[in-house]
Amino acid sequence: MSRSRNNLTRSWLWLLLCLPFSLASAQSTDSAEAWLQKMAGSLKSLNYQISFVLLQANGNFEPYLWRHAVLDGVEMEHLSLQNGPGREIVRVGDQVSYFEPNVPAYSLQSEVINGPLPVELLRKPQLLGGSYEVVMVGRSRISGRPAQQLRIVSKDKSRYGFNLWLDQETGLILKMDMMSMEGEPLEQAQVTSLHVTEQPDAYFSRIEVGKLPEMISVPDISEHPRSLQIGWLPVGMTEVRRDMHRLPLTGQVVDYVMLSDGLVDVSVYRQSVDPGSSENGWLKYGANTLISLQKGNHEITVVGKLPPQTASAIANSVEYLEVGK
Amino acid sequence: MTQQKKESLSALMDGEESANGLFSDIGQDQGLQQTWRNYHLIRDGLRKELPSSLNFDISARVAAAIEQEPAILAPKKRLRDIPVVGQVIPLVRQGGQFAIAASVAAAMIIGVQQLNQPTPEQPFSSAPALQIPGMQAGGLSPVSLEQTRSLPPAADALEQKRRINAYLTDHQRQMRLKAQQAKESELQESEVEPQQK
Missing domain, CATH: 3.30.200.100 (MucB/RseB, C-terminal domain)
Structure with missing residues (x-):
């Protein structure tokens, strides 16, 4: 009994001794920018299926299923709200189709699904540099996987900050918290399961691209008077x-x-x-x-x-x- | 011997050992009692759970207080001593005790409910998210009695809720449309991207 306790304290000591070295070596090899690039690359190129729950400060939560695949060089994506009557968003290449209750299905031309996660940022982190600082925080365990935590803070402290946890192995998102100025979570997205597969999910082969709803063209109104x-x-x-x-x-x-x-x-x-x-x-x-x-x-x-x-x-x-x- | 006991005491506190016979040992051994207290104090200190003021050794003082309590030597003549009523009273008394216990439980539930009340979402506004029909006027100004009394009439409030919903819905819709706009501005960027891969 006492031996096992001693062993425990010994291993802690070792951990404490090794920690500074491992941190130093980690910093030299990967940076916050590298992690964001890794995430963006994985989000675009891997076949994955992610279940996540969006939690809001007022106690609401929305469970989502998010699938992504690359089929013959074309990106396909599916985002589905799992509670209630549902909301299905399917993206094939640059066509995003919305299937929602009470509204006829329609398609828009877009390269991202602008859903509950700021996916546009996740896919193009280089857009972030002007407004936010990205800081490496440390490692932890999220959804049963080792994760790298990043903190995203607005440069002029005028916007909410984010805590982002990325999967150590793939760089995919595991958790994202939007924090108030007081550091309290306002909105949290927590991944509950993450599967990366060699082959695209069978769901995508069932999508008949020709039968997706018609694309709505949005009139170009760039010459609108700047009043x-x-x-x-x-x-x-x-x-x-x-x-x-x-x-x-x-x-x-x-x-x-x-x-x-x-x-x-x-x-x-x-x-x-x-x-x-x-x-x-x-x-x-x-x-x-x-x-x-x-x-x-x-x-x-x-x-x-x-x-x-x-x-x-x-x-x-x-x-x-x-x-x- | 005592060292071993101390270790198993520590293990018990960590939930690693069952309390087989240990409690009776603690009850008899003054030194172990002291150790038990100290371990808890140390643990609370490590977890930063110590109260702001520490009252060391309450148990000893309680024991002393009980010691000093005058013993009742001659009990008063009670209802129970009257032959017939004596059969009935205990039931009533028991009922009374139960009532007291129940009221304690009720008080605890009320207390817990009060403790569990969620803290207001935003400290400087009295407007909870969309649940109140109208928007509260003057976000940062303190809410006065006048303001709370002059709530807008129901139809007005409904209209306002509709307008708020219109804005929120439109904001969501615009966010979808935005992606398309962004695409056009990135046409130049896409030429750079393949090189990064």
Whole structure:
């Protein structure tokens, strides 16, 4: 009995002695950038099936199944919501098809499924450098696999931070936490099972590419008058989209700008209202912040996964120039 | 002998050994009792679970307090001593004890419920996510009685909820459309990418 306890303490001592060396050697061979590149490469080239659960701060959780395969050089991807009536998203090459309840199926041209994970970032980590610092944290065990932890922090502390755990062997994502400024988790994606296979999953051979829904073409509206001016943006965030459209449900016409830093997408809306008819306010929905404020006869609304202070700063910096009229 | 006992004591605390006979040993051996206390104190210290103020050796003081309690030498004449009522009373008394025990349990449940209440999601706003019909006005301003009283009428609140949902839904939709836009801007980039592989 006592011998086994002594052995235990001895092994601990050894571990303590070896730790600095192993850390030093690890740092010399791999860096945070190398890990992100490894992840991006694996996400694009491997055949894998990942089950993960998305947990939100308000207690909601959504289980997903995510499959990816490369068939004859074409990337195929399937993301499926496992609870409730379901939501199926299938990507074949650059065509993404959405199958959802209450809405006729449709396809969009896109190279990623912009789902619960910021997949676009995961696949193109080089877009991240302008806005975030990536730091190696250490190793741990996630979903029964050895994992490498990275921390992603916004350079100007204006956006939520992320903790990312990557599979030691393949570099695939095992866990991702979105942390508030106080370090509390806002949204967590936890992988529960991860299978990497030689052969693509049989599911993909059953997809009849010809029978996927028709592609919806989105009109190019790049020459839209730049009447909506955003005075302040967080470091690394840029405008990626701008148009004028009708809101679903209410049918109101809004001027719209989408901002993105690769990890977080933010929508800015402007809508004409009668002075005094709406009120300023904000709410949090999961990790999303919605802020609405009235300036004269404009109502400015900002939606996105941002701290309320940052969303408010963006909303306050919006100017509307009536140049087109 | 004692060294071995101390080791098995330590193993017991780690959950590695069953308590066969060890407890009776602890009960008899003053030194082992002290060791038991110390080990727990050390463990709590290591786990950073020590209370802010330490009351060493409560057991000794409790024992002393019981010692000093005056013994009741002449009990008062009770209802039980009257022949007929004597049969009934114990039941009533038992019932009373049960009631007290039940009330303690109830108090504990209430206490636990209060403890388990989730902390508010955001400390500086009283608006929980979407569950409240309307948005709270003035995010950072403290909520006054006036504000809580003047809740918007139900129809207004519904309308507001609809508008909020419209924005949230549209945001999700725009995120899907965004990917397409991003693709166009990456056409130049894609020429660089193959070289990296």
